[in-house]
Structures are given as C-alpha cells and as structure tokens.
Amino acid sequence: MTAVDNTFNLPGQRAPLVTGKADYATITQDVCAIAEQHRPPRSWYIAFAVSVATLGVLGAAIVYLITTGIGVWGNNSPAFWGFDIVNFVFWVGIGHAGTLISAILFLFRQQWRTSINRMAEAMTIFAVMCAGLFPAIHVGRVWLIYWLAPYPNWLAMWPNFRSPLLWDVFAVSTYATVSALFWYLGMIPDLATLRDRAQTPIRRMAYGLFALGWTGSARAWHHYERAYLLLAALATPLVLSVHSVVSFDFAVSQVPGWHTTVFPPYFVAGAIFSGFAMVITLAVPARAYFGLKHLITPRHLENICKVILVTSLMVGYAYSIELFTAWYSQNPYESFLFLGNRPFGPYGVFYWIMVTCNVVIPQLFWFKKCRTTAWIMVVIAILVNVGMWMERFVIMMSLTRDFLPSSWGLFIPTPIDIVMFIGSFGLFFTLFLLFCRYLPVVAMAEVKTVLPHGHQP
Amino acid sequence: MTAHATPAAEESSERLCGLLAEFADAPALVEAARTVREAGIRRFDSHSPFPVHGIDGAMGIRPTVLPWLVMGAGVAGAIVALVMQWWTNAVDYPLNISGKPLFSLPANIPVTFELIILFSALTAFFGVLALNGLPRFHDPLSQSERFRRATADRFFISIDARDAAFDATRLRGLLEGAGATAVETVYEAPTAAQIPPVIYLAGIVVVSLALIPPLWIAKDRRSTSDTPRMHPVRDMDDQPRFQPQADTPLFANGQTMRLPVPGTIASGDLRDDDHFFRGTEGEQFVTTLPPQVQPVTLAFVQRGRERYDVYCAPCHGLAGAGDGITSVRALARPDSPGWVPPLSLHSLGVREQPIGKIFNSITNGIRTMPAYNAQIPPQDRWAIVVYVLALQRSQNAVLDDLPPEEREKLELRDFRN
Numbered sequence: 001m002t003a004v005d006n007t008f009n010l011p012g013q014r015a016p017l018v019t020g021k022a023d024y025a026t027i028t029q030d031v032c033a034i035a036e037q038h039r040p041p042r043s044w045y046i047a048f049a050v051s052v053a054t055l056g057v058l059g060a061a062i063v064y065l066i067t068t069g070i071g072v073w074g075n076n077s078p079a080f081w082g083f084d085i086v087n088f089v090f091w092v093g094i095g096h097a098g099t100l101i102s103a104i105l106f107l108f109r110q111q112w113r114t115s116i117n118r119m120a121e122a123m124t125i126f127a128v129m130c131a132g133l134f135p136a137i138h139v140g141r142v143w144l145i146y147w148l149a150p151y152p153n154w155l156a157m158w159p160n161f162r163s164p165l166l167w168d169v170f171a172v173s174t175y176a177t178v179s180a181l182f183w184y185l186g187m188i189p190d191l192a193t194l195r196d197r198a199q200t201p202i203r204r205m206a207y208g209l210f211a212l213g214w215t216g217s218a219r220a221w222h223h224y225e226r227a228y229l230l231l232a233a234l235a236t237p238l239v240l241s242v243h244s245v246v247s248f249d250f251a252v253s254q255v256p257g258w259h260t261t262v263f264p265p266y267f268v269a270g271a272i273f274s275g276f277a278m279v280i281t282l283a284v285p286a287r288a289y290f291g292l293k294h295l296i297t298p299r300h301l302e303n304i305c306k307v308i309l310v311t312s313l314m315v316g317y318a319y320s321i322e323l324f325t326a327w328y329s330q331n332p333y334e335s336f337l338f339l340g341n342r343p344f345g346p347y348g349v350f351y352w353i354m355v356t357c358n359v360v361i362p363q364l365f366w367f368k369k370c371r372t373t374a375w376i377m378v379v380i381a382i383l384v385n386v387g388m389w390m391e392r393f394v395i396m397m398s399l400t401r402d403f404l405p406s407s408w409g410l411f412i413p414t415p416i417d418i419v420m421f422i423g424s425f426g427l428f429f430t431l432f433l434l435f436c437r438y439l440p441v442v443a444m445a446e447v448k449t450v451l452p453h454g455h456q457p
Numbered sequence: 458m459t460a461h462a463t464p465a466a467e468e469s470s471e472r473l474c475g476l477l478a479e480f481a482d483a484p485a486l487v488e489a490a491r492t493v494r495e496a497g498i499r500r501f502d503s504h505s506p507f508p509v510h511g512i513d514g515a516m517g518i519r520p521t522v523l524p525w526l527v528m529g530a531g532v533a534g535a536i537v538a539l540v541m542q543w544w545t546n547a548v549d550y551p552l553n554i555s556g557k558p559l560f561s562l563p564a565n566i567p568v569t570f571e572l573i574i575l576f577s578a579l580t581a582f583f584g585v586l587a588l589n590g591l592p593r594f595h596d597p598l599s600q601s602e603r604f605r606r607a608t609a610d611r612f613f614i615s616i617d618a619r620d621a622a623f624d625a626t627r628l629r630g631l632l633e634g635a636g637a638t639a640v641e642t643v644y645e646a647p648t649a650a651q652i653p654p655v656i657y658l659a660g661i662v663v664v665s666l667a668l669i670p671p672l673w674i675a676k677d678r679r680s681t682s683d684t685p686r687m688h689p690v691r692d693m694d695d696q697p698r699f700q701p702q703a704d705t706p707l708f709a710n711g712q713t714m715r716l717p718v719p720g721t722i723a724s725g726d727l728r729d730d731d732h733f734f735r736g737t738e739g740e741q742f743v744t745t746l747p748p749q750v751q752p753v754t755l756a757f758v759q760r761g762r763e764r765y766d767v768y769c770a771p772c773h774g775l776a777g778a779g780d781g782i783t784s785v786r787a788l789a790r791p792d793s794p795g796w797v798p799p800l801s802l803h804s805l806g807v808r809e810q811p812i813g814k815i816f817n818s819i820t821n822g823i824r825t826m827p828a829y830n831a832q833i834p835p836q837d838r839w840a841i842v843v844y845v846l847a848l849q850r851s852q853n854a855v856l857d858d859l860p861p862e863e864r865e866k867l868e869l870r871d872f873r874n
Contacts, residue, residue, distance in 0.1 A: 024506060024610035143690050150545060158545035162554055167567035174571040178578040185582055189608065193506070196605035212586065213593035216607045218490070220589040221508040223521045227585035230527050231578055238574045245567055448507040 058423025097275020098124025357387025534576030742813030
C-alpha cells in the first residue's frame, strides 16, 4: 500500500481522496499515459491473448448452439432454465455495482467514487453485454429475436406486456442503453483530453470523433453537469428496478422457492454484493498494474469492502428469512424445498458453498486488516462471486423438484454449458482489456475537482 | 491547413476569430470572467479541464432548460408506454391471460417505468449535446497549440470577434490586467472550416453503397418473379422424410408405406355381431330387432323420428309416401330424365320386407339410394327402422287396431258434415 494511510478519520479533518503529490498535470499525465503507451507491456498481451482465445471458444460454442439447437445444453424438462439464465442473472448482477458507484454514490455526494466510477461503469456495460448474450441465444431461434419488440407485423400479434419476461427485455435493454449513455457522457471531457494530447493524426481523429468537439467551455459544463446529475437521478431508480424485474422472472411464477415477495430486495442486495466484489477483483490488480495507487487509494478499497460486508449481511438475512417463511407458512412445498431439498437434496453441496461464500467468509471484513490488505480482499471478493453464482444456480435448481414428484428431474450441465460460462469471461475481459488500453480508466475531470487545494499549482 | 494562430499573421485571406487568454488557476479564471462580463462583452466563453465553481454567476450563465426537457420526455415516455400497452394488448389484439383484465395498471407499471427512464435518459443525453451545439468537429480555437491544455491543466477565456464591443487592443489590456499569463489573437483561413474533399468523396461513396441493399430489397418486394421466394431461414419447412407411395430401399418390398399385419382390426372396427351391424342371420334377413335396442322405448322411437326427418324425409317424405321435397322438385324439372322416385314405404313390397332388409337398405343403399352407414351409427339406423315400422303401421291401420274406448269415441262422431 502507499505510504499515506488515509483510512483513518481524524476529527474535524477530511481524509484526502487523492494521496501523494498530485496536481492537474500529473493526474492528466498518469491517466493518459496508460492509453498513450505505444507498446503495452508483455503481460497485457498475454492477458489479451488468453481473453481473445476464450472469446473465440465462446463464439464457436454459440455458432454450434445456433446451428444445432439448444439441446446442446443440459436444459431439459423440468429444468427449462439452466446455466443460460444462471449466467444471465450472475452477469447482470455484476453490472449493478457500476451504476451504484456512478449514480447512487454521486447523488449521495460520496466523492470517493470519482476514482473508481469510470472503471466500474465500464465493468457494468461489459457485464450487461455478457448478460444480454445468454437470454438472446437461449430463445433458440435467435434470428427471430426481434419478435420480442412491439412492432407492427404481418403476424398481427403483439408481445404480452403482462409477462415478466417481456418486462425483462425492456428493463435490461433500457439499463444497457442508459449505462452506455452515462458512461459515454462522463467520458466526453476525458476523450477531449486524449484528443488534445494526441501525437498522431489518427489518434487525434479517432479521439476527436468521439469527443464530439468538447472544449471544456463553461457554458457547456453548465448543461453537462445538469445532464450528468439528471442521468444519475434516472439511473438510480433504474438500477433498483432492473434486478427487481429480473427477480420477477422467478417471483411471479408459482414454483416453490421462487414465489416469494422478498425476491426484489434480495436480488438487488445480491447484485450490489457481487458487483462490488467484481470491482475489487478488477480494481486491485489494475491500480497496482497501471500505477494508480495514489488515485485508487486504500480508503476507496476499504469503503468497497464495507459495502460488501453490509450487502453480505442483507443477503444472509434474505437466506434466513426464506427458511423462516418456509417453516412459518407451513406450506408443505415451501417447507420441503427450503428445509429439505435445497440444503440436503441433490444440489445441497452448492447451497452450503453459497452460504459459506456469501455469508460466512465476508464477515472477515469486520477486521480492518482484511479491509486494507490487497490479497485478502481479492481472495474474499472472488469467493463472493463464486458464492453468488452458486446462489443463482441453487435458485434455478428449484425447478428440478416442484409440486409433482412424478415430474421431478435433474439438471446436469453439458461441456457446452461450462464452455459458454467460461467463454463469457473471455468476452468480459477482452472488452475490459481493450478499455484499459485505449480509454481513460479514471475520470480525470472528476478527480481534478476533488483534489486537495494544497496540491494545486 | 493554412490556419494558424500568431499575433503577427494578419493576412487578408484569414479571418479574425477572437482573443484567447490563458490563466493559471480556477480562481483567476472566475475573476477574469467577471471582469470581461463587466466590460460589456457578451460573446465570450471560459474553458477549464473541469467544471469550475462560481463561473456561472461570474459569466452570467442562466439556468439550463434541460431539466424541463427531461421532464417532458419522462411524461411522454409514460404516455407512450401506457397507450402502447393498452392499445396492443386490450384493443388491437385482446390478449386474454388466465382471464385477467386486459389492461390493469399494476401489470403494466414495469414497462411504463422503463420507458419513462429510457425517454428521459435519451433526452438528457441528446439534449445536452444539442444545447452545447455538439458534435462540432471544427473550432477555430483548436488551431491554437496553447489551447490544447484547456482539457488538461490550464484555464482559458475566449472572446469572439463578432461581439459588438470587440476591440482587440482594449481587450488584450483588460485580460492581461486580469492576470492572464498569455494572450493571443486567433485567426482562421476561410477554407479551414470546410470538410476536405476526400472525406466528401468517401462519404458519397459510402452512402451510395449503403443505398444498394435497401433499393434491391424494395425492388424485389415490388416486382413479381417466376422463381420461388428466397427463404433464408428454413425453420421446419425442410423436413427430410419418405413420401407416401414412393420408393425406398429401407423395406424389402421397396415401398415406403407399410401395410397392417394381416388380421389387424382398427379400434372400434370389430363388427362381429351380424344381427346388430348387418341385420342378417346366416344368409337370411332378420325379422326381429337386435337385443341391443330392446325393449323399444318411446324415446327410442322419437330418436328414430328425429333421425328419419333429417336423413330420410327429404326423399321419402315426412310420412314415408315417397313425396319428399327433393323428389317433388326433381320430378317437376323437365330436364331431369334420370330421376327414379323413391318407393313409398307403404307400398306392399316394402311392407312385406323383413326388418333386416330395411336395415340393410339404409346401411348399404338400394338401387339409386346411397348407403347411409357412414352418416348414421347402427343404433340410430335401428331407431329409424323402428320409426318406419311405426309409420307403416299408422298409414295402414284398421278400425280394429284401436283400443275399445278410442274406437267408441270414433264411432260416436258424425262424419257426414
């Protein structure tokens, strides 16, 4: 960690959000240098090669799936939803932390967000792309996916607007659109910085095209700040709605274990939980690797760990209230699921992994040592994401044993299922590595506004 | 590019764009902006790498109209979403889902909410671009090498030469007095703002090429062709299978169609009761009703009458005299020489037939009368037979057939008038 420890709060004094000797020029230089280096280090190439290879495997698997049919997955009757929807919920949940950091913390004037919001928003967009992939190919005949949209057509049919699955289409596509707009709007001033520093005509033209002619005009900043505030205010209820709607996919159905009112808040808390864990997983290596330790400080990481701890408690509460409701309701199907099948049935081991990773292990963050030691928090964060994936899997497997024992079954993933899940990480990391290579990974304009005055020239 | 920014370059071909002053920090920028505004200049702007507090008041920037635009878009999103859901699912194609109301607010809130957010966010984004005049890919200020630090770590004020109160010498003094670290005059060549011809040409080529596919599709949709329609996605149209009555190497006899195993009887096709299904016993027609329809009830006779009126009366007539409407009309036509009128059911030949023969006539047809076994189930055929017997009896009754009390009533009546 850096020499300055800004994780303590001294009475009457704000802890600095940027440590070391940073001013406007050095921040510009430090952040732009990442995108301006002629040849990135060998490790970037290695990581990129691995990611692209994984992405290629994903592409091949998708082609195989589309040309053959979704029978290449382990989905069956009664497990109509398998890894496809597990991965969808997993990835869309990861995305939530980015919007939380960029929008909700912005509205709450949590200025520590400025150093990590760009990276977190990028994570959001790439995660939503991974998420959108799975339901899209899961429909089977992908080339007819436009039937989901309400457009006048010769079938004289319209979508069913009272179906949670249709709500999902609207929620996730709106979320992807608004996240991308928010990310891009925030990046315009920084793209202008890269344009103005560009040494070659191609770079100048490429960044200039996307900077849209931004000159940092005060009149433009005036509209811009209000637009940013408005987008933050719009994205905040949006992010809460997205995972609520995702949870409706389950909660509006009749399946025991799904049909509960706790699902929307439970899903939202879980999404933020997993998303912040992913932020730790990405930010800790990135800050060390790109020399951004003075911008993404121990205080930032500690704050994220605290959010993970709080959301872990929320998720733990949801798990226990599910058990309580199953017992208290005396509903035989709920009781069977929660008190018998889920913890002790064929997928019981995954339930206990979920409880361990999501509820037990994050309790380590009560200790300051764990909140400030990089490797410990990365290990915990990865375990949290393992646990959150298991959570979605455990929920999905409620399908295999519902009301009628004669129609019980099992879901066993095929190799294609597993390859596609791993492949989605290839997509995510390919995009993330390209982002790190060519775009400003820290919101320079925003960080400059939170500099301590003593550091200004 | 011929444009450059040097105080000395005052060639006649270059247009004077304005003054550009650099400042070291944000507080100096705010103070200078206030000074410029107080000097009566209106067409000026300040540039900073991040939004500077207090600059709006110093420059006299009025509150942005953007929030009102966004609110309008949000309201529009709500209306569009609600009308769309109501019209599509309740009016244009009423979609009944488990008998729930066709339009009910709770079920339609999620989509409405998402569209409010979507419309608002798109308006906020494109609104800020429009209000700022972006994208703008040419700015005279970009000709200044110095100005490139406006997005990094320096602060600038630019004054437009088109301002009514523009006076380069006076303003230069004003800016330097306000603490500018450097002041320069910005010129621009008249051609600098034009798009290079190469880009024009490339644009025309790209647009022309992009128009080919839609025009092609439009042409094909409008015209006719004698070749089958292109069908890129086959879905289930192409299903490899053997056609009936075609060859196959798969089976020993070379036919795709399979014959049933000898002696196979389809479900419901076993008719081993000659009396009931054929009205025969050995070679003879039966003279008794089959046990399945005995004892005969009034309801059975009425059933027979109802079926008779449907199937038989059109030719044989309601009373069985052979004067059904079909026969009457056929005989009335001069151009129907082949018509054989049906027999009266009361003729002696018919009355003497065993009932198995009547049943057989209905079942298999006789002379020009077609078979009715496909239309009328055996039970109903027997009902018709019973009704025909009743008709025959009614049309050929004698006084002795009546019960004594009915006969008395009849004998007491006076038929003379």
